[in-house]
Amino acid sequence: MTQTNTQADTQRITARAKEMFAAEMAVLGENTPKSRALFERAKATMPMGVASSFQAADPYPIYLSHGHGAEVTDVDGRTYFDFHNGFGAMAVGHAHPLVAAAIEHAAKTGTHFAVTTETTVALAEEICRRFHLERVRFTNSGTEATMDAIRVARGVTGKDVICKIEGSYHGHHDAVMFSVTPGLDLVATNAEDARTDHLPASKGIPTGMAQWTLAVPFNDLGAVERLFEKRSKDLACFIIEPVMMNIGIVLPQPGYLEGLRQLCTRYGVVLIFDEVKCGATIAAGGAIERFGVQPDLACFAKSMAGGTPGGAFGGKAELMDHIGDGIAQQGTFNGNPLVSAAGLAALTEVLTPDAYEHFKRIGTRLAEGCRQAIAASSIPAHVIDLGCKGCVSYRPEPLVDYRSFLETNADLFDASWAWMVNRGIFLTPGNEEQWTLSVQHDDSHIDRFVEVFSEFCVTIGG
Ligand SMILES: Cc1ncc(COP(=O)(O)O)c(C=O)c1O
Numbered sequence: 001m002t003q004t005n006t007q008a009d010t011q012r013i014t015a016r017a018k019e020m021f022a023a024e025m026a027v028l029g030e031n032t033p034k035s036r037a038l039f040e041r042a043k044a045t046m047p048m049g050v051a052s053s054f055q056a057a058d059p060y061p062i063y064l065s066h067g068h069g070a071e072v073t074d075v076d077g078r079t080y081f082d083f084h085n086g087f088g089a090m091a092v093g094h095a096h097p098l099v100a101a102a103i104e105h106a107a108k109t110g111t112h113f114a115v116t117t118e119t120t121v122a123l124a125e126e127i128c129r130r131f132h133l134e135r136v137r138f139t140n141s142g143t144e145a146t147m148d149a150i151r152v153a154r155g156v157t158g159k160d161v162i163c164k165i166e167g168s169y170h171g172h173h174d175a176v177m178f179s180v181t182p183g184l185d186l187v188a189t190n191a192e193d194a195r196t197d198h199l200p201a202s203k204g205i206p207t208g209m210a211q212w213t214l215a216v217p218f219n220d221l222g223a224v225e226r227l228f229e230k231r232s233k234d235l236a237c238f239i240i241e242p243v244m245m246n247i248g249i250v251l252p253q254p255g256y257l258e259g260l261r262q263l264c265t266r267y268g269v270v271l272i273f274d275e276v277k278c279g280a281t282i283a284a285g286g287a288i289e290r291f292g293v294q295p296d297l298a299c300f301a302k303s304m305a306g307g308t309p310g311g312a313f314g315g316k317a318e319l320m321d322h323i324g325d326g327i328a329q330q331g332t333f334n335g336n337p338l339v340s341a342a343g344l345a346a347l348t349e350v351l352t353p354d355a356y357e358h359f360k361r362i363g364t365r366l367a368e369g370c371r372q373a374i375a376a377s378s379i380p381a382h383v384i385d386l387g388c389k390g391c392v393s394y395r396p397e398p399l400v401d402y403r404s405f406l407e408t409n410a411d412l413f414d415a416s417w418a419w420m421v422n423r424g425i426f427l428t429p430g431n432e433e434q435w436t437l438s439v440q441h442d443d444s445h446i447d448r449f450v451e452v453f454s455e456f457c458v459t460i461g462g
Contacts, residue, residue: 009378010409016460017415024418029059031422034075038063054087057429062421067094069440072426080426081445085436087428088245088277091303091359091388092350093440099306102345103338111338120335123344127312130285130347131275131298136314137323138335142276142301143171145311146239148329149297150175153237153270155327156319161234163227163269166215167402169246170239170274170299177201179215181432182402218244218401219252221259232267237297239272242287247405247432248393249384257293264296270319271295276311280304280347281436282387284356290386303436306346310339355439359388362437362446366390369450376454377461380409391434392416392453405432416456423452 029036039060042049048056055061063075070093072082082094092099106119124136139145150162162175170176180201198210214231216223218240228235242257244250264271273295279286280303288294296319301311314320323329333339367385370392374381380396393399394409413431420427425448427435435449 010380013379013460014409014411017409017411020460021411021415021418024415024422027422028062028418031078032060032062032074032076035063036060038075061429062426069093069095070438070442070445078424080421080424081441081448082426083435083437083449084426084428084433085438086307087302087433088281088389088436089302089305090307091281091355091436091438092306092346093438094307096306096346096350096440098349099342099345102306102341103308106338106341109337112333112336114332114336116335117337117340119337119344120340123335123340123347124312126344126347127300127304127314131279131288131300131314132285132294133298133314134317135320136312137320137329138331138340139301139311139313140309140331140333140339141171141311142274142299143173143311144331145276145299145301145313146170146176146272146274147173149272149299149313149315150237150239151329152297152313152319152322152327153272156322157236157268157270159234159236161212161214161231162236163214163216163224163238165218165240165244165402167247167405168215168218168241168244168274170241171276172202174200174205174209175213176239177205178210178213217403218250219256220401221256221263224260224263228263228267228269232269235267235269237270237272238264239274241274241277242291242293243278243282243386244399244402245277245389245434247402248391248399248408249386249389249434250399250401250405251384251386252291253400257287257291261293261295270297273298275299276301277389280351281359281389284351284353303351304343304347305339306342306350308339308342310335310343350439356387358439359437362441362443363388363390365443366435366437366446366449369446370453373450373454373457377457379412379457379461381412388437389434390437394431412460415460416453419456419459420449420452423455425449425452 039049050056064072065075066073073079127136166179177200178198275286275298279300283290297315299313363385367383367390370383381392381394383392394412395407399405
């Protein structure tokens with residue numbers, strides 16, 4: 001059957017998705033009694049029973065006990081092929097021998113001194129080489145990386161207002177917690193009327209901070225230009241994920257990043273790429289390499305730290321060298337030997353040019369398999385892959401911005417998630433995320449994913 005996607009089809013498939021989700025969740029409940037018990041225990045000490053709210057799930061999350069290679073095992077002893085990969089932080093895969101050896105060495109020779117080590121210097125050199133940066137500083141997370149990059153931009157320009165993309169996520173510090181998942185009624189700006197009355201995405205953030213954070217839709221250069229014309233004298237920086245990856249995967253349209261670069265230069269606004277997800281996953285040199293556009297500052301975390309809690313940001317010396325001249329950037333654990341050793345091993349020994357060839361081959365194989373399964377059914381969906389990242393989004397046409405993401409069919413995602421997890425494919429529980437492959441995935445993992453997904457498409461779409 002070819003894709004028809006009439007309204008009647010969509011209603012039928014959505015109803016079927018809801019039924020399947022309920023049935024699959026009942027099975028999941030039967031299969032995960034120890035996760036349920038651990039949830040009951042964890043709730044007593046941790047809000048929502050988890051260490052980070054992103055880990056929470058309804059009715060309870062699947063708790064893992066260990067991972068090896070491309071596989072993870074839950075507390076009930078069930079093993080999965082892992083396509084979640086720690087929200088995209090594990091491009092090296094679990095317990096990679098070279099990363100494990102680097103961590104073991106650090107564990108035996110000192111994990112922390114709060115003094116910069118040669119390993120940290122070597123990691124700084126490798127990050128600068130890969131991403132064409134002149135200077136870099138370390139952090140402990142992506143949140144800190146974007147917070148510090150914005151601090152530098154504000155400190156150097158002496159301007160306070162920042163601009164981000166509508167519906168983008170850059171961590172959970174106050175400045176970027178606006179226009180993260182706005183409802184359609186709250187989508188911020190058309191730049192003609194750049195909204196500053198949007199609400200923070202969390203309680204506890206002063207609502208008055210909205211005046212410092214503007215948002216424009218992705219892939220809309222006209223909106224940026226109109227905003228810059230009016231507000232560039234107040235605007236310190238424009239922070240953007242060059243490929244939007246918190247709503248599936250949204251590619252920049254041809255010329256968009258180049259145009260943004262030109263506008264930021266023309267209007268004296270610091271361009272910041274948030275490469276927390278893209279860097280080290282979509283190409284060796286991240287989005288900077290893939291799209292050939294150089295920002296003024298860039299932020300990194302997740303896969304660049306080899307599965308340990310590290311981050312970094314850097315860019316032009318003329319900006320970064322103001323650190324030490326009145327701009328605060330610090331942290332007890334920044335660039336500690338443990339994280340630096342894992343990051344250095346990941347970037348220099350594991351995520352080599354061969355690794356990106358591997359990602360391209362298996363990523364294409366996975367995307368193509370899913371594409372064929374969708375084409376053979378009547379499911380309104382499309383597939384995108386980029387290096388070791390990719391996803392199925394439940395909307396027939398590719399997304400261009402956050403507003404188009406609001407048109408995806410979340411019921412279909414939920415049904416597919418439960419179906420896949422019950423058949424041994426571990427995925428992030430949310431249609432805003434995507435798969436992450438590791439160097440330890442091979443054709444057998446890919447083919448099993450495609451097999452299970454194809455069965456899902458046949459069962460739901462017919
Ligand atoms: C694009 C982007 N920036 C920043 C962050 C924040 O990183 P972290 O969770 O390490 O603080 C994330 C986390 O998912 C992210 O996806």
